[in-house]
Amino acid sequence: MSISVMNSTEGSRQIRKTVIVYLILTAVAIAVANIYVQFGHGVRSAAMTLMFLYPLLGGALFYFTLGLIIPRISDRRNYRLFYNIYNSGIAVLTVGSLLKGILDIAGTASGYVQLFQVAGWAGAAAGLVCLIAMVFKRRELS
Amino acid sequence: MKKFLSKPYRWAAVLAVLLILSFVFVLLDTFVIPKNMTEVKQREAAETAEQQNTASEQQSAAEGPSESGSETEAAVTDHSYQDKNTKITIDTVQAYDTTFYVADIRLSDASYLKTALAENSFGRNLKETTSDMAEEHQAIFAVNGDYYGFRNNGYVLRNGVLYRDTARQAGNDEALVIDGHGDFSIINENAVSADSLTNTWQVLSFGPALIKNGEIVVDSTSEVSQSKNSNPRTAIGQVSGLHYIVIVSDGRTEESAGLSLLELAQEFAERGCTVAYNLDGGGSSTMYFNGEIVNHPTDGRSSQQREVSDIVYIGNE
Numbered sequence: 001m002s003i004s005v006m007n008s009t010e011g012s013r014q015i016r017k018t019v020i021v022y023l024i025l026t027a028v029a030i031a032v033a034n035i036y037v038q039f040g041h042g043v044r045s046a047a048m049t050l051m052f053l054y055p056l057l058g059g060a061l062f063y064f065t066l067g068l069i070i071p072r073i074s075d076r077r078n079y080r081l082f083y084n085i086y087n088s089g090i091a092v093l094t095v096g097s098l099l100k101g102i103l104d105i106a107g108t109a110s111g112y113v114q115l116f117q118v119a120g121w122a123g124a125a126a127g128l129v130c131l132i133a134m135v136f137k138r139r140e141l142s
Numbered sequence: 143m144k145k146f147l148s149k150p151y152r153w154a155a156v157l158a159v160l161l162i163l164s165f166v167f168v169l170l171d172t173f174v175i176p177k178n179m180t181e182v183k184q185r186e187a188a189e190t191a192e193q194q195n196t197a198s199e200q201q202s203a204a205e206g207p208s209e210s211g212s213e214t215e216a217a218v219t220d221h222s223y224q225d226k227n228t229k230i231t232i233d234t235v236q237a238y239d240t241t242f243y244v245a246d247i248r249l250s251d252a253s254y255l256k257t258a259l260a261e262n263s264f265g266r267n268l269k270e271t272t273s274d275m276a277e278e279h280q281a282i283f284a285v286n287g288d289y290y291g292f293r294n295n296g297y298v299l300r301n302g303v304l305y306r307d308t309a310r311q312a313g314n315d316e317a318l319v320i321d322g323h324g325d326f327s328i329i330n331e332n333a334v335s336a337d338s339l340t341n342t343w344q345v346l347s348f349g350p351a352l353i354k355n356g357e358i359v360v361d362s363t364s365e366v367s368q369s370k371n372s373n374p375r376t377a378i379g380q381v382s383g384l385h386y387i388v389i390v391s392d393g394r395t396e397e398s399a400g401l402s403l404l405e406l407a408q409e410f411a412e413r414g415c416t417v418a419y420n421l422d423g424g425g426s427s428t429m430y431f432n433g434e435i436v437n438h439p440t441d442g443r444s445s446q447q448r449e450v451s452d453i454v455y456i457g458n459e
Contacts, residue, residue: 084153095161099168108292112168 011074015067018083022059026052029094033101040105048101054094058124059087066131076134086127093120179265180305182258218432223282228254228456230283232431238405240398242375242391243429243436244413245283247456249384252324254458257287257300257344260451264298264305266291269449272428273435276455284430284455285376285388288348289422291451296347297336300452307336316351318378318419320344326380326417328354346421346454352377352407353418360403372400374427374440378454379410379418387413388454390429392438426450 029052037044066073073079096116103109216225223230227250235242249255258279260270268291276284290298290306297317298306309315309331319327322341328351329339339345351359365371374393380386389409393400401409403420410418425448429436439447 088153088157091157091161095165099165102169103172106173106292108172109294110168110172111294112164112171116164 011072014074018063019060022055025055043105045101045104047097051097058090082130089120089123176267179263182262245388247386258453271447272453273430275453276430281455281457284453286426286428286450287452287454288346289450297345299345314349316349318346324384348421356416358407360407362404364403371402373423375401375423376421376427379415381414390427390437
C-alpha cells in the first residue's frame, strides 16, 4: 500500500472522526436545551433551542462536505491551524448561544453575550480564511 | 507558544478553560456580583436639596405623615388594618385553580404608597426578601416590586428620586407612573423620557399594562417575555383617587396553577380598576401584611421567599 493511500485513509478517518464528534455535540446541545427547559418551568428561548445548529451545520455538515469536496484536506500543511481556529469559533458560538438562552429564560441580559458572538464568528471566519489560503496555495504549487 | 499549542488537544484544553472561565464570569456578573451601588439616603438628600420647593408643597398636602403616623391608633385584624390615614383589607379568593390574595387599599395621601430598595441602595444584584425590606421600613403592607436590579434598563424612580433613566429596548416598554397625587398612568419608555416625568412619585418598570383607561389591554396570548401562561403574579391597580387594589397569586404548585395575564386583568376589572399594571411574578411574588407573609411564594422548586431588589409598600416610614 502506498504512503499516499495510507495518508488518504488516515485523512478520511480524521474527517470522519470530526463529523462524529460534532454529531455527538449536536445531540448534547439538544439534550441540554430540553433538560434546561424542564427545569425552567417550560420557559423557552430561541437561542437555547437552536444552539444545536452550530455544531450540526457549522461542524458536522461542514466537515462532511469538506471531506467530500477535498478528501485529503487533512493531509495538508496548516490544516491543524485551520482546524483549531475554525472549531474554536464554532465552540464559542455554541457556548455563547447557551449563555444567551440561560439569560433569556431568566428574563435578563448581558452585554458580554455579544462578545461571544463576535469572537465566535471571527474565529469561524478566520478558520475559513485559513482554509481558502490552503486550497489556493495548493493550486499554485500544482 | 506555537510549540506548546501544536501538541494534540492542548489547543482544545486551553480553549475549554478559557470558555469555562468566561461562562462563569458572565453568569456571576449577571446574577451575583453587586455593582453600581448608590445609597438611597445619599441620593434622597441630594435630590431633596435641589427640589425643596416641590417637596414642601407635597409636604403641606401630606400633613407630615411621619409625625402623625407614630401617633395613629390602628385597628388591626388578621385581614385588615385601619388607622386615620390607611385602610387595608385582604381577601383570599379561589378561582382559576388558583389561590390569590386581593388587598383593597385606601389612603389619605399618596405619600403612604412607598417603595424601598434592597440594602437601601440602588444597584445591580442587590437583593433582600420582601419581608426583610418590609420590616426594615415598618411596612404595614408590602409586595415585591419590579425587580429592577435584574436588568440594566427600565426607568427606576422611587419616592420621588430618579435612579435610572435608561429605557427598555426590547419587547414591552410600558411603565407604571404614580404621580404626586397617587394617580396611575401608563407610559411607553421609548416615547417618554424619564427627565420629562415631573411631579412623579414612583415609576415601576415591568409590565405589561393590564388595564388602561378602564379597558383590558391584554388577551389570552399575552405573556411576559418567555414566561409560561399561568404563573404566580403580583400586580397593582387603581380604582379611584387614593384607592388601590393589589393582587398577589400563588402558582406553580399542585394547589395553585397560577393566573394568566388575562385572568389577572379580569380580576382588576371586576373590582373597578381603571389602570392596572403587572409587576414581577413567578418566584418573586410575595405579599406581606402585618408582619406575616400572606401568600405561598415559590419558584416551583422551593417554597421560600425569593430575594428581590425592591418592594412597594404602605407605611409611615
